[in-house]
Amino acid sequence: MSLHGSGYATVVVILAATLVAAFTINRLFSWLLRRVAARSPGAAFTLGLMPALEPLLFLVGSALAIERVPQSARVLDMLRHVWLVLLIVDLAWLAWRALGGIEDIVRMRYPATAPDNLNDRRVLTQMRVLIGSARVLVILVGGGIALMSFPMVRAFGASLLASAGIAGIVVGFAARPVLSNLLAGLQLALTQPLRLDDVVIVQGHWGRIEEIRGTYVVVRIWNERRLIVPLQWFIENPFENWTRSSAELIEVVHLWVDYRTPLQPLRDELQRVCGASPDWDGRVAGLQVTEASAQALQLRVLASAVDSARGWNLSCAVREALVDFMQRHYPECLPRWRGEFTAGTAAPREDRG
Numbered sequence: 001m002s003l004h005g006s007g008y009a010t011v012v013v014i015l016a017a018t019l020v021a022a023f024t025i026n027r028l029f030s031w032l033l034r035r036v037a038a039r040s041p042g043a044a045f046t047l048g049l050m051p052a053l054e055p056l057l058f059l060v061g062s063a064l065a066i067e068r069v070p071q072s073a074r075v076l077d078m079l080r081h082v083w084l085v086l087l088i089v090d091l092a093w094l095a096w097r098a099l100g101g102i103e104d105i106v107r108m109r110y111p112a113t114a115p116d117n118l119n120d121r122r123v124l125t126q127m128r129v130l131i132g133s134a135r136v137l138v139i140l141v142g143g144g145i146a147l148m149s150f151p152m153v154r155a156f157g158a159s160l161l162a163s164a165g166i167a168g169i170v171v172g173f174a175a176r177p178v179l180s181n182l183l184a185g186l187q188l189a190l191t192q193p194l195r196l197d198d199v200v201i202v203q204g205h206w207g208r209i210e211e212i213r214g215t216y217v218v219v220r221i222w223n224e225r226r227l228i229v230p231l232q233w234f235i236e237n238p239f240e241n242w243t244r245s246s247a248e249l250i251e252v253v254h255l256w257v258d259y260r261t262p263l264q265p266l267r268d269e270l271q272r273v274c275g276a277s278p279d280w281d282g283r284v285a286g287l288q289v290t291e292a293s294a295q296a297l298q299l300r301v302l303a304s305a306v307d308s309a310r311g312w313n314l315s316c317a318v319r320e321a322l323v324d325f326m327q328r329h330y331p332e333c334l335p336r337w338r339g340e341f342t343a344g345t346a347a348p349r350e351d352r353g
Contacts, residue, residue, distance in 0.1 A: 052094040059087050085146050092142030099131050099138070121195040125212060128196065129189035132214030184231040185214055194234060194241055199308045201240035202229060206308075242308050249308060250284050251315035253301040255322060261297065261333035263287065266322060273321040274303055279310040296335040 106127045110120040194200060194217070198209045202219055205227055211218035217234065219227040242249055267287045274285040284304035291298035303318050305311035326333060 052090060052097050055086075055090045056094065059083065059090060081149060084149055088142055088146045088149070092138055095138045095142075096135060099134055103127060103131050121197050122192060125192060125195040126189045128212045129185045129214075132212070133185050133189075136214045184235045185212075187235060188212070188231060193244075194239075195243075198244070199242040199247070201242070202227060247307040248281065248283070248304065249311050250302050250304045251311040251318075253303070253315050253319045253322075254290075255299040255301065255319070256296045256335045257299060257326070258296060258333045258335055259292075261326070261330060263289070263299075265329065266299070266325070269322060269325045270301060270303075270318065273318055274314070277314055277317055279305050279314040279317070281306045281310075295337060 106123065110123045188194065194209055194212075196209055196212060200207060200209060200219065205219065205221050207219040207221040207227060209217060210220040210226070212231075215231060217229045217231060219229060221227055270285055270287050274280040281304050284302050286302045288300050288302075289297050290300040301318055301322065303311075303314050305314050
């Protein structure tokens with residue numbers, strides 16, 4: 001057997017042994033980790049890394065095989081370059097899965113399923129935004145390092161740096177939307193003007209924060225539509241957050257009634273309706289006259305609830321109950337227009353005589 005033939009045989013044996021060893025180690029550790037994953041978050045985290053660790057083990061072992069390839073220096077350099085690119089890609093994949101494992105651990109520890117989930121939603125929001133930003137950085141850094149390993153790309157980058165004036169301005173303008181949203185995401189994670197599952201009013205739409213990504217926010221509107229809003233918009237524009245510090249709120253119902261309407265029976269009926277409703281939290285239930293026009297009185301009814309969903313149901317129930325009460329007991333006190341008709345007088349005749 002020739003020297004080259006024995007060299008190739010050695011390379012094949014090393015690659016085969018490395019592949020078998022990487023596969024065996026991966027399956028063994030996966031089997032052990034699955035037995036304790038339910039009891040240990042760390043085991044579940046490591047189990048999530050195993051799909052990326054198996055190629056890494058193979059790449060580490062294949063480095064020995066590459067050095068034994070009986071070829072010219074040019075072929076050897078090409079194999080080393082391919083190995084380096086694969087290693088960078090696998091390390092980026094490993095970092096991506098590690099971020100996913102951290103996200104799963106935080107989500108298990110802060111499930112945000114309890115009624116008083118303000119702190120859980122705060123932590124989940126910070127985690128979601130920061131991990132989304134970190135994933136963007138993993139892609140940018142990993143892709144940049146892999147591309148810079150090519151001599152042509154490295155030379156092109158050096159030429160750009162040599163003329164960094166105009167190129168920097170062009171790149172800055174081109175990357176402005178991405179960078180602004182990335183910085184807005186970090187600012188939202190630190191200051192938290194909004195969190196996951198917050199009730200917000202955005203551009204006149206009532207909805208809940210369903211997702212917070214690296215560059216945009218998904219708002220689930222009440223009619224099941226989704227409003228996609230860039231992160232930068234929440235930094236530059238005002239919006240309403242109904243659950244910023246607490247989910248409790250006071251609903252308002254306006255009614256127009258006639259001047260002859262007795263108010264105390266309406267107040268008693270309001271107390272009865274609120275007391276019988278499971279959506280009322282017992283804090284506020286009041287009725288006031290807030291406006292008196294030339295034709296009618298405006299009544300403002302206040303009723304409190306523990307969150308916006310219950311508050312909406314309570315306001316509808318109160319409105320329906322008070323209108324029904326007036327129709328049954330005081331139909332003459334519903335709003336009406338008043339006018340006065342007088343008999344007209346005949347105009348004097350013109351004397352044509």
